[in-house]
């Protein structure tokens with residue numbers, strides 16, 4: 001996809017504008033103003049695929065500096081701990097003032113550092129994550145900066161997550177100016193957890209990324225197409241906005257195709273809108289449905305198909321009747337699929353699909 005478009009439907013990028021997440025962003029950033037160790041300094045963001053977790057972390061990373069924090073954003077992966085240390089060193093060094101030594105040619109590094117945020121050889125080779133992060137906290141604190149860890153794609157049960165949880169708690173215990181925001185899929189944090197990580201995650205403030213309200217999407221589309229000098233009749237604008245269902249990835253997809261299909265025209269017509277919505281749904285199927293359904297068993301999918309018969313929420317009793325199974329059977333699949341983040345239960349005795357358009361897709365496919 002061309003890079004000179006306003007809309008960028010891909011995963012893990014920073015959108016042109018973060019729409020409709022002001023309250024969430026502000027809530028997390030205001031936690032940074034609390035004393036070290038305050039519960040609001042540790043946040044766990046949970047959201048479905050495409051709900052905007054990575055975009056949110058990128059936004060928070062940008063705004064953190066104004067609040068006096070050096071942000072290290074990493075994805076939970078094999079090298080997570082090393083990456084955290086290196087990112088803090090790179091992003092933090094412009095803010096570290098060297099103390100000038102009176103002896104010419106001699107650089108008086110602080111304890112543990114050879115210069116700036118570069119560790120002395122001794123520290124670099126003999127000490128681990130905890131000591132290094134602790135030293136970085138101290139050195140940055142001398143320069144009035146804290147450290148904000150942003151951990152994307154959290155996978156709860158890994159050795160690195162365990163080390164990270166222990167280290168964070170340890171540094172907080174020492175009163176260091178550190179904070180953490182983690183983001184992951186509902187499944188990543190609800191599987192069987194190691195005690196230590198579980199305690200850590202349970203103590204964190206939880207933020208669930210819900211679909212965006214339609215009004216800010218409407219405002220964003222209106223301003224964007226206005227700036228592109230395209231007339232966007234109000235009823236067509238409404239149609240495009242409601243087609244997104246508040247799903248950030250769809251906001252980008254629908255916007256992208258509207259931009260493409262209206263290239264060279266001074267106004268947007270209804271053909272462009274319906275084509276854009278159709279193309280966006282096609283991409284959604286390929287990018288999101290495929291990955292959502294892949295880890296599920298055939299029986300899970302049959303359960304979803306039994307739900308998809310209904311256009312809105314399904315009654316659990318109807319699902320049971322359609323599948324011709326026992327109540328206990330339905331209960332166990334219900335629990336599995338809620339845990340997988342594919343369905344939700346907003347009201348007692350009811351279940352609904354949480355991924356937009358998945359119901360239509362399951363209903364219409366052969």
Ligand SMILES: Nc1ncnc2c1ncn2[C@@H]1O[C@H](COP(=O)(O)OP(=O)(O)OP(=O)(O)O)[C@@H](O)[C@H]1O
Nearest residue numbers: 010011012015019049050051052053054055248249
């Ligand atoms: N608040 C927002 N406003 C506008 N666009 C957004 C917003 N949040 C996310 N997007 C866009 O939606 C798409 C999906 O967002 P993102 O990659 O952050 O989702 P995610 O939750 O991290 O998904 P995954 O679980 O696959 O990692 C991206 O193109 C991103 O730019």
Ligand SMILES: [Mg+2]
Nearest residue numbers: 012053054055
């Ligand atoms: Mg992501």
